[in-house]
Amino acid sequence: MSETSPPPAASPADSEVERPLRRLARMYAESRVALFGLALLLVIVLAALLAPWLAPQNPYDLMQLDMLDGRLPPGSASGDGRLTYLLGTDEQGRDMLSAILYGLRISVGVGVVATLMALAIGMALGLAAGYFGGRFDAVLMRIADIQLSFPSILVAMILLALFGQGIDKIVIALVAAQWAYYARTTRSAALVEGRKEYIEAARLLGLSTPRILFRHLLPNCLPPLIVVAALQVAAAIALEATLSFLGLGLPVTEPSLGLLIANGFQYLYSGRYWISVFPGVALLLLILAINLVADQLRDVLNPRLQSQ
Template identity: 80%
Template sequence: MKRSQMTGRFIRNFAKSKIALVGLLLLVMIIIAAVFAPWLAPQNPYDLMQLDIMDSRMPPGSVSESSGMTYILGTDEQGRDMYSAILYGLRISVIVGVSSTVLALLIGMTVGLIAGYFGGRLETVIMRIADIQLSFPSILTAMILLALFGQGTGKIIIALVASQWAYYARTTRSAALVEHKKEYIEAARLLGLSTPRILMRHLLPNCLPPLIIVAALQVAAAISLEATLSFLGLGLPVTEPSLGLLISNGFQYLYSGRYWISLFPGIALLLTIIAINLVADQLRDVLNPRLQRQ
């Protein structure tokens, strides 16, 4: 089947689910908002020169007396426009989620391919290390590493990669075990192709469908985990706030009726995770041959 035909078939199968299309549309809007946050936000919420403490904790729809700016989602305790803060926080959350997933995928995929293709003691050692890592909850692994490394975007990405790579290693190894004894791999060996070429050009493409599904789900898991860590004060510093930190900042004001400081970042986080999971769920149905209809 030609690549164009495969692409068309993939699009048709994906478009069968209206819910997935809604999730995809929402996800595209979220990505656009995250990428173009500096241009879409009416205020840079982390530029102290643009903040006015007199605008602190203003409810949604309030108008600033000093600047005349309308705060459609209200302000937080520092006078930051919540709409602008959510756009910037969403940007950091997406960067952390996608970056950690891509790095974990590359590491786990490489390790899993090697383990599944070569087998033997090497496979045993790699899989036992992965089993040990998977025996600990992801949040516990990340918390331990952040306690050692400290706060920061790069550090939390490293912590998330360390807590996620084993999922991809196991998935890749399982797929490689199924594929590496098939005729096309044997033919490639008989033709004298190098091991790296066999792994990357022949074995890896047939292991990608389950990896894509796992990666799509893990992006949502990474964003959720980062938000949890930041909410607990272990993730990002106040100078690099994500959605989790924005929720944490407003948590203490919930009982005083200033709900908007936590509510709107929470809704943004919830919609992001829902959109990713809707798309990932449909990808699972489309990429799983047993669920496809001819």
Template identity: 70%
Template sequence: MENTTPQVALETPFRRFVRNFFSSKIASAGFVLLVVIVFAALFAPWLSPQNPYDLSLLDVMDSRMAPGEQSFGGTMTFLLGTDEQGRDMLSAILYGIRISVAVAVTSTVIALMIGLTLGLLAGYLGGRIEAFIMRVADIQLSFPPILIALILLALTGPGVGKIIVALVAVQWAYYARTARSAALVERKKEYIEAATALGLSPTRIMLRHLLPNCLPPLIVISALQVASAISLEATLSFLGLGLPVTEPSLGLLIANGFQYLLSGKYWISFFPGIALLLTVVAINLVADQLRDVLNPRLQTQ
């Protein structure tokens, strides 16, 4: 007798996530753009026409050359022009993206770990611990992020490690409040009550049960905060309080050409600004789609 039972194809959660994520053409375009940007950042030393921070390769005669012009010695063509020091702008942008992305991702990961830990403790333990952590978070969130970062960097000075600390100080409260809210919701559910009744330790309950259910919203916030950190770092570097000139990011590259805009040397600031814009837009597009996939209730009907 012929078997007419329909064959149901089982779809793994990962394949379902990938299918839902790439169902949006805009998100797919953002993801491809982000992959290209990250690839360029990771392999900047190999993709760049020159090392823009090797003084032995720079020639003052190549200063402020327009896009498409050849070097003074005729050895290379500057596709995006040069800055006031004779650095190839394409090479400087690739290195600048690398530094900006590295600083933003590092600060976001550290802030996520701190905020997630404090948020889980506040949401699960409650009491005075919750009150203390949330009051500190409320105080931090009551000030504009750029003001906190400016104060910290004005006291400590520019530097990669110092700006990472400043960005962590700005970001951790967002994760703490989100993790605490998610933990409060999960704490009232039956599986948490069952785990408590079985005598499991608070640490095991938080790590094995609360943490996996609190991660989805934090993943979305992390993606958005990477874009925010890149923008904030660029602003601080533009103001001269971010990264030092020996390790310039996109913000510092924009600042370097700002004084030449009125003289027609637009490319020194314009092309780093475009690179910064594309990076932030790509991250935001991916983050928006992550939000819709991880929380289908937020999807536009």
């Protein structure tokens, strides 16, 4: 009679992955604030992704707009009676709910793409600086120190003044303004991890430098990077909104939440608050949700900072 073999024991790597996941699940089960942040972020992201199907109209299709419906208050019906503007309309007769959903797509997309690009560049440079050290490390950190001594918005404004408007231009400006955060964070983590025994053992075994960097060193540098990246997504969205509000970011043909706020700002004192306030509320909720989720990630990935 054959005996059933016992299930294989979990590897240390598996347990290292499972522990943060268990802490994250327990945190969301016990904290209403954490659950609210995650649910709010999921709702906003899904609304942005499904904007073409959820929005009552395409606010940037001129065939669907009617100037006679301009600046209608929330709850008003269109002139032909076929559409109810739940959040009102702007000066061009665009449905504000539709404009916000489409604006969310651009704001979230620009923030995520810029963050991922800045993360990749800063992570690669910081990893090399922390592992190899020497002159490359010294030069890179002096460049990062110089950039970080200037406000991010100033760096982005200078680049946009040179490049002009456009989604690609503002992504480049945001990457240039944020890569130094990731480079310094990665370098600090790499300096600590690079002195540990498992890195020395990998060198003694004759493993190639790329394998040591990306197979052994990088995974142990990721936890602080994930937290910084989550926070920087919110920072990138807020920075893009500020630049667009000032007229330096996206063109009027590709409006984000910041440009929607700017379009309605002139009507605030005339009582038509909805044109600017509702996009502002959407931007506030988006940044709040990202920060709440990032705060929980910080607690999970660094147990010493867990809230008691």
